[in-house]
Amino acid sequence: MARQCSNCKRGFMTSVSRSHSHIATKRRQNVNLQMRRVDGEKVLVCAACIKATKKVKKVKTAAVKAAK
Numbered sequence: 001m002a003r004q005c006s007n008c009k010r011g012f013m014t015s016v017s018r019s020h021s022h023i024a025t026k027r028r029q030n031v032n033l034q035m036r037r038v039d040g041e042k043v044l045v046c047a048a049c050i051k052a053t054k055k056v057k058k059v060k061t062a063a064v065k066a067a068k
Contacts, residue, residue: 004044005031006038006044007043007045007049008046008048010048011031014028014029032047033045034046034050
């Protein structure tokens, strides 16, 4: 399984580590992936997608309460 989000397909980014003498060393910045159950199946989802789905659920429940 690839180290990428199954929802938005975000993967790693490349960046540079700088030493005291300012020598650049390439490195990888991985996405913050979490194991979640989606439709009864375990998938890797990034933290940004988890936060976004919580906000969508919160807005939908607030709209339902306002409609009553």
